[in-house]
Amino acid sequence: MTTDQAKEKGKALILPLAVLLAFEAWARATHLQSDSLAPPSEIILALAGAFADFSILTATRDTLFSAFAGLAIGTVIGLALGIAFGISDTLNRLMEVTVEAIRPIPSIALLPIALIALGFGYRMEIVIVAFACVWPILILSRAAVRSIEPRLMEVSRALRLPAAQRVWKIIIPAALPRIFVAFRLSAGIALIVAVTVEIAINPLGLGAGIMLAQQALRPDLMLAYLVWIGVIGYALNILLVVAQHRLFGRAALSGDSA
Amino acid sequence: MANAAKRFEVIPGQPRPQIAFTEVTLQLGGKTIIENLSLGVRAGEFLCVVGASGCGKTTALRLAAGLYQPTSGRVDFDGQLMLHPRREIAIVFQDYGKALLPWRTAAGNVSLALEAGGMPSAERPARIEELLRTVGLPGHAGKYPAEMSGGMQQRLQIARCLAQEPKTLLMDEPFGALDAMTRQGLQDEVLALVAASGATVIFVTHDLDEAIYLGDRVIGLLPHPGRIGIELAVNLPRPRDQLSTREHPEFLRLRRQLFDFIKATEQ
Numbered sequence: 001m002t003t004d005q006a007k008e009k010g011k012a013l014i015l016p017l018a019v020l021l022a023f024e025a026w027a028r029a030t031h032l033q034s035d036s037l038a039p040p041s042e043i044i045l046a047l048a049g050a051f052a053d054f055s056i057l058t059a060t061r062d063t064l065f066s067a068f069a070g071l072a073i074g075t076v077i078g079l080a081l082g083i084a085f086g087i088s089d090t091l092n093r094l095m096e097v098t099v100e101a102i103r104p105i106p107s108i109a110l111l112p113i114a115l116i117a118l119g120f121g122y123r124m125e126i127v128i129v130a131f132a133c134v135w136p137i138l139i140l141s142r143a144a145v146r147s148i149e150p151r152l153m154e155v156s157r158a159l160r161l162p163a164a165q166r167v168w169k170i171i172i173p174a175a176l177p178r179i180f181v182a183f184r185l186s187a188g189i190a191l192i193v194a195v196t197v198e199i200a201i202n203p204l205g206l207g208a209g210i211m212l213a214q215q216a217l218r219p220d221l222m223l224a225y226l227v228w229i230g231v232i233g234y235a236l237n238i239l240l241v242v243a244q245h246r247l248f249g250r251a252a253l254s255g256d257s258a
Numbered sequence: 259m260a261n262a263a264k265r266f267e268v269i270p271g272q273p274r275p276q277i278a279f280t281e282v283t284l285q286l287g288g289k290t291i292i293e294n295l296s297l298g299v300r301a302g303e304f305l306c307v308v309g310a311s312g313c314g315k316t317t318a319l320r321l322a323a324g325l326y327q328p329t330s331g332r333v334d335f336d337g338q339l340m341l342h343p344r345r346e347i348a349i350v351f352q353d354y355g356k357a358l359l360p361w362r363t364a365a366g367n368v369s370l371a372l373e374a375g376g377m378p379s380a381e382r383p384a385r386i387e388e389l390l391r392t393v394g395l396p397g398h399a400g401k402y403p404a405e406m407s408g409g410m411q412q413r414l415q416i417a418r419c420l421a422q423e424p425k426t427l428l429m430d431e432p433f434g435a436l437d438a439m440t441r442q443g444l445q446d447e448v449l450a451l452v453a454a455s456g457a458t459v460i461f462v463t464h465d466l467d468e469a470i471y472l473g474d475r476v477i478g479l480l481p482h483p484g485r486i487g488i489e490l491a492v493n494l495p496r497p498r499d500q501l502s503t504r505e506h507p508e509f510l511r512l513r514r515q516l517f518d519f520i521k522a523t524e525q
Contacts (some may be wrong), residue, residue, distance in 0.1 A: 151356040153327055158343045159374040159422065169370065173361045 038220035056228060063205035066122050067194040070129025071187055074082040078137025086145025107132035107193055111200060125167035125197045132193040140182035144175035177248040184240045191233055259320060274337055276301040276426060276458050277322055282331035291317045293483035300450040304452060304459045306473035308466055310523050314484025315462045319428050323349045345375060348419035354411040358403040364414050365399040371421035393417040409440040426458040442500050445472060449498060461465055466516045470499060470509055478519050488519045
């Protein structure tokens with residue numbers, strides 16, 4: 001990063017910091033008493049407290065475990081289907097109605113069924129996260145496979161590459177930069193869905209932590225959880241962006257805004 | 259013209275053509291791209307195909323590669339009906355940038371053809387090095403296509419095609435996107451490679467001088483739909499030379515004839 005870019009990033013921080021300081025000042029001046037708001041200083045203290053007694057770390061572990069397990073399962077299923085549909089027009093036409101009928105179902109609407117079938121705990125949450133992650137991976141990897149340079153497919157035909165080698169040596173590497181963008185998108189979705197399931201019903205992880213703080217009338221702790229979830233989401237995205245640049249370099253730049 | 263079209267048919271005492279188009283018609287999306295094309299290419303012949311853009315010369319090449327199937331008529335290779343691409347036929351595409359795998363190094367790209375042919379991995383490195391040396395790319399094995407110039411990328415594509423050990427090399431305006439100096443160098447290298455391997459070549463180009471310089475025979479196609487309009491035997495001595503061949507009276511005569519033909523088709 002050049003110093004100019006660092007300066008730009010620094011400038012972008014000025015406004016949020018000013019808002020926080022103003023809010024802090026206002027909360028102190030008015031001796032804020034609220035069930036939903038807390039001054040930034042108290043939020044920071046609550047966050048530190050939650051770290052000190054490991055409660056937020058345990059919750060983070062539970063949420064990330066469910067989110068990543070669901071993401072992994074959803075990615076494998078979505079990728080297999082997306083590549084198959086991308087290669088075979090016949091298969092795609094056969095399945096299109098089914099896919100378009102199931103895809104709009106909000107993953108959280110599966111909650112009652114998943115709860116009856118699997119009960120509380122990781123399994124139910126993982127299934128719902130996986131369901132949510134399948135679709136973006138499927139749709140984007142299908143599009144990625146279809147947009148592979150036709151010349152490459154002609155090359156593989158002219159070389160008489162067997163079908164398995166064609167998938168492994170041409171299709172997957174050619175589509176990989178775009179598939180990784182889909183993976184990044186799904187990673188964000190996985191975190192959102194996992195926390196949502198926890199807030200709605202599952203008594204574990206960061207979502208349950210927010211609910212507990214709310215019921216205990218601790219707005220500072222509730223907001224501390226919120227801030228922490230934001231930090232995790234931000235860190236996850238940065239991690240994946242760095243990985244993307246390392247793995248694919250310039251080929252992946254087009255997916256930056258995703 | 260009818261006599262010329264039938265010439266490829268097996269005549270006692272004459273070898274069977276390696277590639278034979280018999281009354282080939284190809285329609286794509288309701289449009290007739292090629293109509294009633296009959297053509298025979300002898301083993302070891304260097305055939306150049308020229309024509310105005312849109313005359314179907316690239317399509318004819320894809321038919322010869324087995325990438326397209328004719329709507330009617332047939333394409334035969336060594337007396338066998340061509341139903342799909344074959345290992346003995348290699349095709350060099352014009353857009354080398356799209357035909358190479360950007361995620362593989364030069365060695366990896368050549369390796370793809372060897373892998374497709376089922377060569378054991380232990381034998382590949384030596385063969386790859388040999389092929390890269392043949393096309394003038396020794397020492398570039400570890401470079402990615404994006405790190406190479408256009409001429410080098412096209413050499414690399416040729417190396418990958420040679421890895422197939424083709425009986426026939428199909429070339430689709432391979433030097434069209436290269437500068438004049440690079441093009442002349444590669445023309446001579448292709449002539450040397452072909453002379454050494456004895457491969458049959460069908461070479462599509464829009465550069466009339468290039469067609470005469472390289473070919474044993476030049477065919478000019480007429481557009482809409484594509485069909486043979488002119489056929490010229492090139493009786494210029496080999497090996498050819500960029501200076502003396504291009505100044506040869508026969509070269510100039512053929513060049514004049516071909517230019518007149520193309521000019522007439524473009525009206």
